[in-house]
Amino acid sequence: xxxxxxxxxxxxxxxxxxxxxxxxxxxxxxxxxxxxxxxxxxxxxxxxxxxxxxxxxxxxxxxxxxxxxxxxxxxxxxxxxxxxxxxxxxxxxxxxxxxxxxxxxxxxxxxxxxxxxxxxxxxxxxxxxxxxxxxxxxxxxxxxxxxxxxxxxxxxxxxxxxxxxxxxxxxxxxxxxxxxxxxxxxxxxxxxxxxxxxxxxxxxxxxxxxxxxxxxxxxxxxxxxxxxxxxxxxxxxxxxxxxxxxxxxxxxxxxxxxxxxxxxxxxxxxxxxxxxxxxxxxxxxxx
Amino acid sequence: xxxxxxxxxxxxxxxxxxxxxxxxxxxxxxxxxxxxxxxxxxxxxxxxxxxxxxxxxxxxxxxxxxxxxxxxxxxxxxxxxxxxxxxxxxxxxxxxxxxxxxxxxxxxxxxxxxxxxxxxxxxxxxxxxxxxxxxxxxxxxxxxxxxxxxxxxxxxxxxxxxxxxxxxxxxxxxxxxxxxxxxxxxxxxxxxxxxxxxxxxxxxxxxxxxxxxxxxxxxxxxxxxxxxxxxxxxxxxxxxxxxxxxxxxxxxxxxxxx
Numbered sequence: 001x002x003x004x005x006x007x008x009x010x011x012x013x014x015x016x017x018x019x020x021x022x023x024x025x026x027x028x029x030x031x032x033x034x035x036x037x038x039x040x041x042x043x044x045x046x047x048x049x050x051x052x053x054x055x056x057x058x059x060x061x062x063x064x065x066x067x068x069x070x071x072x073x074x075x076x077x078x079x080x081x082x083x084x085x086x087x088x089x090x091x092x093x094x095x096x097x098x099x100x101x102x103x104x105x106x107x108x109x110x111x112x113x114x115x116x117x118x119x120x121x122x123x124x125x126x127x128x129x130x131x132x133x134x135x136x137x138x139x140x141x142x143x144x145x146x147x148x149x150x151x152x153x154x155x156x157x158x159x160x161x162x163x164x165x166x167x168x169x170x171x172x173x174x175x176x177x178x179x180x181x182x183x184x185x186x187x188x189x190x191x192x193x194x195x196x197x198x199x200x201x202x203x204x205x206x207x208x209x210x211x212x213x214x215x216x217x218x219x220x221x222x223x224x225x226x227x228x229x230x231x232x233x234x235x236x237x238x239x240x241x242x243x244x245x246x247x248x249x250x251x252x253x254x255x256x257x258x259x260x261x262x263x264x265x266x267x268x269x270x271x272x273x274x275x276x277x278x279x280x281x282x283x284x285x286x287x
Numbered sequence: 288x289x290x291x292x293x294x295x296x297x298x299x300x301x302x303x304x305x306x307x308x309x310x311x312x313x314x315x316x317x318x319x320x321x322x323x324x325x326x327x328x329x330x331x332x333x334x335x336x337x338x339x340x341x342x343x344x345x346x347x348x349x350x351x352x353x354x355x356x357x358x359x360x361x362x363x364x365x366x367x368x369x370x371x372x373x374x375x376x377x378x379x380x381x382x383x384x385x386x387x388x389x390x391x392x393x394x395x396x397x398x399x400x401x402x403x404x405x406x407x408x409x410x411x412x413x414x415x416x417x418x419x420x421x422x423x424x425x426x427x428x429x430x431x432x433x434x435x436x437x438x439x440x441x442x443x444x445x446x447x448x449x450x451x452x453x454x455x456x457x458x459x460x461x462x463x464x465x466x467x468x469x470x471x472x473x474x475x476x477x478x479x480x481x482x483x484x485x486x487x488x489x490x491x492x493x494x495x496x497x498x499x500x501x502x503x504x505x506x507x508x509x510x511x512x513x514x515x516x517x518x519x520x521x522x523x524x525x526x527x528x529x530x531x532x533x534x535x536x537x538x539x540x541x542x543x544x545x
Binding site for chain 1: 332333334335336339340343344347350351464467468471497498501503504507508
C-alpha cells in the first residue's frame with residue numbers, strides 16, 4: 001500500500017515540471033510584459049500593511065529590480081512602463097530608501113535601450129527624494145548632475161549643486177563644480193567629472209556599471225574627435241579626405257586602435273571625412 | 288504573599304511547558320530557514336540593500352509570528368481549560384482565580400520572551416555570518432515588539448474569558464489591526480472635518496495605539512530609539528496591560544463555571 005502511494009506521489013510530482021514546460025511553451029518563459037500592478041498607489045499599499053511598511057517596501061524594491069532586469073534582458077521594444085509606479089510605491093512605503101531614488105532616476109532617464117528615456121520623470125523621482133531626505137547631499141548632487149546631463153540646464157544645476165554643497169558633510173568639490181557647470185555650460189569635461197563622481201560613490205552593481213559605461217562613451221567620443229582631427233590633418237596635407245582610416249597610421253597621424261571603447265571599429269565616410277561611432281556599438285548614443 | 292507568588296509562578300511555569308509542548312517554538316525553525324535563505328539570496332537581488340532587508344525580514348517575522356502566537360495561544364489559555372474542564376480541579380485546589388489568570392499571562396509572556404530572544408539571536412547571527420555588524424540598536428525595536436505582544440495576550444485573555452476561543456481570536460485580531468490604524472483615527476479631523484472633535488478624541492483614547500510599538504523601520508537604518516521614547520512606550524504599554532488584564536480578571540472572576 002505504502003509503495004503504491006509513493007508511486008502515485010512520484011507520478012503526480014513528475015507532472016508538475018512537465019505541465020509547467022507546456023505552459024511556458026504557450027506563454028513564454030518570461031512574462032514581465034504581461035505584469036500588471038494591481039495597486040498603483042503607495043498610500044493604498046501602506047494602508048494594507050500597517051506595521052509592515054518597511055518589509056513591503058523591500059518586496060516592492062526587489063520587484064523593481066527584477067522587473068527592470070527582466071525587461072532589459074528578455075523584452076523586445078522595452079518601455080519600462082512599470083518602473084515609475086514601482087519606484088513611487090517603494091519610496092512611499094519607505095521614504096528613506098535612497099538607492100530607490102538613485103536607481104529609478106538613472107534608469108528612467110537613460111535613453112533606450114538602456115533605460116526608459118524619460119529624463120523629466122527621472123528628475124521628478126530625484127526631487128521627491130530630495131524632499132524626503134533633505135540631509136542627503138548625494139541625492140541633491142545627483143539632481144544637479146541630472147539637470148546638466150539629461151535636461152541640459154546648467155543654470156538650475158549650478159543652483160542645486162550650491163545647495164548640495166551647503167549640506168553638512170557635503171563633498172568639498174561641489175561648490176567648484178557648480179561654478180564650472182555655470183561657466184562651461186555642461187561640456188564633456190564636466191560630464192566626465194560627474195559620471196566619475198557617481199562611479200566612485202556607487203558600490204559594485206548596476207548603477208556603478210552604468211557610470212562605467214557612461215565614462216567609456218565619453219572616452220569613445222574623445223577618441224572619435226581626435227581621430228576626426230587626424231583625418232582633417234591628412235586632408236590638409238593631401239588636399240582630399242583619406243580613402244580609409246588605416247591610412248592614418250601609415251602617415252604617422254594615428255597610433256591607437258581604430259575602435260571605440262567597446263572594441264567596435266569607428267565608422268568613416270570618405271566623401272565627407274566624418275568619423276562616427278556606429279549604431280551597432282554599445283557606445284553609440286543618439287545625438 | 289510568598290505563597291500567592293509561588294502559586295502564580297507555578298501556573299506560569301506549567302503554561303510555559305504546555306506552550307512549548309504545543310510546538311509553538313517550531314516557528315523558530317521556520318525563522319532560521321527564512322533568514323538563511325534571505326541571507327544567501329538578497330546580496331544578489333537587492334542592489335546592496337541586503338543588510339537593511341535582512342533586518343526588516345527578521346523584525347517583521349518577530350512581530351508577525353509573535354502576534355500569531357499571542358493571539359492563538361492567548362485565546363486558548365483560559366477557554367481550553369474551560370472546554371477541557373481541567374479548570375475545575377485546579378480551582379478546587381488552594382489557587383485563586385487571580386493567581387490562575389495572572390499565572391497564565393506570565394507563562395505565555397515568558398514563552399514570547401524566549402521566542403523573541405531566540406529570533407533576535409538568529410538575526411544577529413545571520414548578520415554576523417553575512418559579514419555585517421550585529422547591531423545592538425535592534426533591541427530598540429525588539430523590546431517594543433514584546434510590549435505590543437504582551438498587550439495582545441492581555442486582550443486575547445480578556446476576550447476568551449468572555450466568549451469562545453474562535454470569537455476571541457477574531458476580536459483580538461480586530462483590536463490589533465484597528466490599533467495599528469490608530470493614527471488614521473487621530474487624523475480623522477483632517478479628512479472629515481464634520482466629525483465632532485470629542486468623538487475623535489474619545490475613539491482615539493479607547494483604541495490601543497499599536498503603532499506606538501513599531502520602531503522597525505527606524506532601527507533597520509541603524510537609528511537608535513531614544514531611551515525616553517522607550518520609557519514612555521513602556522509606561523503606555525504597562526497602563527494598557529494593567530487595564531485590560533484587570534478587566535479580564537474581573538470577567539473571569541464573575542464567570543459562573545457551574
